[in-house]
Amino acid sequence: MVTLAEVAQHAGVSASTVSYVLSGKRSISANTRQRVERSIRELGYHPNAGARALASSKSNIIALMVPLRTDMYVPVMMEIAIAVATAARTHGYDVLLLTGEEGPDAVRRVAGSGLADGMILMDVELDDERLPLLRATDQPSVLIGLPADTNGLTCVDLDFRATGALCVEHLAKQGHQDIAVIGEAPAVYERHTGFAERTLDGLRSRSRELGVRLLHRPCDGGYDAMAVTLARILDERPGTTGIIVQNESAVEPLLALLRQQGRAVPEDVSVVAICPDQVATQASVRLTSVAIPAQEMGRHAVEHLVAKFEGRGSDEVVLIAPELTVRGSTGPAPTRP
Amino acid sequence: MVTLAEVAQHAGVSASTVSYVLSGKRSISANTRQRVERSIRELGYHPNAGARALASSKSNIIALMVPLRTDMYVPVMMEIAIAVATAARTHGYDVLLLTGEEGPDAVRRVAGSGLADGMILMDVELDDERLPLLRATDQPSVLIGLPADTNGLTCVDLDFRATGALCVEHLAKQGHQDIAVIGEAPAVYERHTGFAERTLDGLRSRSRELGVRLLHRPCDGGYDAMAVTLARILDERPGTTGIIVQNESAVEPLLALLRQQGRAVPEDVSVVAICPDQVATQASVRLTSVAIPAQEMGRHAVEHLVAKFEGRGSDEVVLIAPELTVRGSTGPAPTRP
DNA sequence: ATAGGTTGTCGAAGCGCTTCGATACCTATT
DNA sequence: AATAGGTATCGAAGCGCTTCGACAACCTAT
Numbered sequence: 001m002v003t004l005a006e007v008a009q010h011a012g013v014s015a016s017t018v019s020y021v022l023s024g025k026r027s028i029s030a031n032t033r034q035r036v037e038r039s040i041r042e043l044g045y046h047p048n049a050g051a052r053a054l055a056s057s058k059s060n061i062i063a064l065m066v067p068l069r070t071d072m073y074v075p076v077m078m079e080i081a082i083a084v085a086t087a088a089r090t091h092g093y094d095v096l097l098l099t100g101e102e103g104p105d106a107v108r109r110v111a112g113s114g115l116a117d118g119m120i121l122m123d124v125e126l127d128d129e130r131l132p133l134l135r136a137t138d139q140p141s142v143l144i145g146l147p148a149d150t151n152g153l154t155c156v157d158l159d160f161r162a163t164g165a166l167c168v169e170h171l172a173k174q175g176h177q178d179i180a181v182i183g184e185a186p187a188v189y190e191r192h193t194g195f196a197e198r199t200l201d202g203l204r205s206r207s208r209e210l211g212v213r214l215l216h217r218p219c220d221g222g223y224d225a226m227a228v229t230l231a232r233i234l235d236e237r238p239g240t241t242g243i244i245v246q247n248e249s250a251v252e253p254l255l256a257l258l259r260q261q262g263r264a265v266p267e268d269v270s271v272v273a274i275c276p277d278q279v280a281t282q283a284s285v286r287l288t289s290v291a292i293p294a295q296e297m298g299r300h301a302v303e304h305l306v307a308k309f310e311g312r313g314s315d316e317v318v319l320i321a322p323e324l325t326v327r328g329s330t331g332p333a334p335t336r337p
Numbered sequence: 338m339v340t341l342a343e344v345a346q347h348a349g350v351s352a353s354t355v356s357y358v359l360s361g362k363r364s365i366s367a368n369t370r371q372r373v374e375r376s377i378r379e380l381g382y383h384p385n386a387g388a389r390a391l392a393s394s395k396s397n398i399i400a401l402m403v404p405l406r407t408d409m410y411v412p413v414m415m416e417i418a419i420a421v422a423t424a425a426r427t428h429g430y431d432v433l434l435l436t437g438e439e440g441p442d443a444v445r446r447v448a449g450s451g452l453a454d455g456m457i458l459m460d461v462e463l464d465d466e467r468l469p470l471l472r473a474t475d476q477p478s479v480l481i482g483l484p485a486d487t488n489g490l491t492c493v494d495l496d497f498r499a500t501g502a503l504c505v506e507h508l509a510k511q512g513h514q515d516i517a518v519i520g521e522a523p524a525v526y527e528r529h530t531g532f533a534e535r536t537l538d539g540l541r542s543r544s545r546e547l548g549v550r551l552l553h554r555p556c557d558g559g560y561d562a563m564a565v566t567l568a569r570i571l572d573e574r575p576g577t578t579g580i581i582v583q584n585e586s587a588v589e590p591l592l593a594l595l596r597q598q599g600r601a602v603p604e605d606v607s608v609v610a611i612c613p614d615q616v617a618t619q620a621s622v623r624l625t626s627v628a629i630p631a632q633e634m635g636r637h638a639v640e641h642l643v644a645k646f647e648g649r650g651s652d653e654v655v656l657i658a659p660e661l662t663v664r665g666s667t668g669p670a671p672t673r674p
Numbered sequence: 675a676t677a678g679g680t681t682g683t684c685g686a687a688g689c690g691c692t693t694c695g696a697t698a699c700c701t702a703t704t
Numbered sequence: 705a706a707t708a709g710g711t712a713t714c715g716a717a718g719c720g721c722t723t724c725g726a727c728a729a730c731c732t733a734t
Contacts, residue, residue, distance in 0.1 A: 001451075003720055014684045019722060026723095029682060046449025050396060051720035053387030054689050064434065068419065078415045082405065085436045094452065097401065097434040099422045112383025114338075115431065222619035249619060252589045256621055260596070282559035282586060284593055340690055351714045356692060363693095366712060388690035391719050680731070685724105692719085703708075 002045040011039040062093045063116035067123035068100035076294050083298025091306045104130045111137040120301045126192040140308040142301045146194040150317050156300045159319035160195045163290050164202025166324050167244045167272045172210045175333035176242035180233045181216040184247050221249025230257050241333045246274040255284050266331035286327040293320055339382040348376040399430045400453035404460035405437035413631050420635025428643045441467045448474040457638045463529040477645040479638045483531040487654050493637045496656035497532045500627050501539025503661050504581045504609045509547040512670035513579035517570045518553040521584050526555055558586025567594050578670045583611040592621050603668035623664040630657055
């Protein structure tokens with residue numbers, strides 16, 4: 001294991017000089033810099049992370065807390081996690097993966113031990129139990145998702161309210177009067193996950209404004225649950241011509257069932273999905289959808305956190321504007337007989 | 338920030354005593370231990386990770402390298418990653434998330450900086466470019482997946498060869514003579530990912546032994562690709578009565594297409610999937626399947642790595658025996674007219 | 675010619691912890 | 705009674721780095 005001191009000796013300078021070459025915090029003559037850099041290369045030197053952390057009180061690590069649940073939105077979570085890791089590297093940070101398992105204790109452990117310089121929390125609930133701790137330790141942090149009280153917190157999320165509104169608008173504009181919403185699993189609502197409720201909020205208020213009728217039903221993933229939910233919807237509102245789905249694992253079952261019942265998409269029923277683009281383009285019908293911008297969310301989260309490290313951060317809520325991509329699954333409402 | 342020294346002072350003992358209470362490496366009287374533990378609680382002390390790493394040359398961190406690609410098997414990857422993180426915690430380790438982005442350099446960086454005590458590599462290719470480096474730095478490591486040359490390496494994986502064999506056996510036992518295999522995306526084979534080739538190997542040799550005919554076609558995920566692939570298969574082998582799928586994102590499209598063509602599952606066609614249980618149970622037909630034991634793989638990987646840290650590790654290849662669960666998608670081959 | 679700035683380098687202190695003797699006391703064993 | 709072996713504790717060194725103050729060497733402006 002090569003140390004700073006060995007590099008210094010090899011280059012014929014003092015240890016501090018090598019350190020300054022590495023950090024650039026003091027000016028170094030071109031000559032010396034080159035000699036040092038050459039020694040570093042020749043000896044294959046890598047600074048020791050622990051020593052660095054100890055001396056500088058900076059670990060260059062960002063903790064990422066992902067939910068333990070694998071019951072929803074897994075690909076999106078994964079994409080966000082990877083986006084976070086990638087973005088973090090471009091700023092010189094590594095990412096520590098914490099699962100929800102430990103719960104709030106993880107916050108305490110990380111903050112207390114100086115393991116990470118800050119943390120990013122995913123899957124934030126409206127009244128998340130980690131938040132009081134986060135506020136107490138003044139650990140720099142960014143949330144992906146929106147809690148009920150965002151006071152003193154920095155949050156990044158898709159604007160799900162606007163997303164809901166956008167979906168309704170798109171269908172209403174095409175003449176749909178009766179719209180059904182197939183939502184997340186009931187458990188998601190029970191847990192008071194913010195995004196689900198906000199989407200619903202956007203859906204409801206916009207449909208009220210536009211004077212269209214809206215029916216919302218939570219739905220577990222999978223074929224069987226979907227069959228029950230769809231039957232119930234069509235029973236209650238036989239005139240439904242527009243469907244909005246917000247549950248990745250309900251998308252394909254829904255399309256299969258519609259097909260099976262002889263309802264053509266988009267001629268008889270229009271379908272709008274809120275899901276990653278990959279799902280929308282790979283489904284059996286190319287779906288008109290609002291994408292979940294996982295990449296962008298991950299990148300934003302990292303950038304805001306790094307900004308905080310550098311003292312230029314501000315507590316703010318960043319809502320990413322939704323974008324609706326029209327594909328083949330929506331069209332004008334069929335004229336009533 | 339509370340330090341060891343402060344705890345020591347508060348408890349009226351020396352710093353080293355506190356350290357020994359924490360590590361248990363020397364005997365401490367019950368009395369002293371309790372006093373120290375009380376001080377620790379009262380002051381809310383957390384050992385500083387950096388200092389600890391520096392002094393002990395142990396970071397208590399495991400690096401996990403996940404593939405950057407999100408084109409395949411994402412939920413499985415995620416499940417493994419979470420299983421690794423969870424298992425690591427039970428052994429007192431945290432997990433550092435590295436993306437494939439950096440490639441082999443990440444291995445060098447982590448090994449050189451002492452950031453992690455060892456690493457777990459996922460999505461290992463047959464001739465993986467990270468392996469030479471791994472062998473050069475004697476960084477403790479475990480691979481999830483199997484490279485061509487496992488010499489000097491510890492690997493954990495599902496026994497995909499046995500998996501292939503098991504699928505063929507199950508179908509052959511029910512009288513199926515013409516079996517089609519819908520494989521992973523062509524890109525996966527081009528990349529020479531071990532598991533895909535090993536599955537194929539198992540499928541082929543067992544079908545040869547059992548005297549059944551086998552047709553293998555790679556297939557991208559999604560509906561359109563599946564339609565093309567299925568049409569081609571049924572064109573070449575109209576008598577196909579058994580289908581084995583090894584591509585999560587082809588499962589639902591396949592079932593939809595079969596339904597659409599009036600082929601009943603399992604009366605006309607039997608389908609066996611190689612996929613996580615969740616996919617098998619949530620599909621529109623409850624699928625007979627061989628599960629990918631993500632949890633188990635993650636746990637095994639961690640345990641072997643920790644064993645290496647403690648000097649009781651051995652280089653070995655752990656192949657997890659596949660288990661086939663019979664659900665509703667397979668049955669006796671239809672009798673030929 | 676001199677005061678005042680820059681620039682480039684060094685030495686030393688110290689970050690918070692682990693760990694290796696050393697020491698002091700106590701209990702068995704001869 | 706003298707010795708050996710345990711047990712419980714302390715002090716000090718040192719892990720590899722960052723960073724501060726000092727200082728020499730050189731500019732520039734008066």
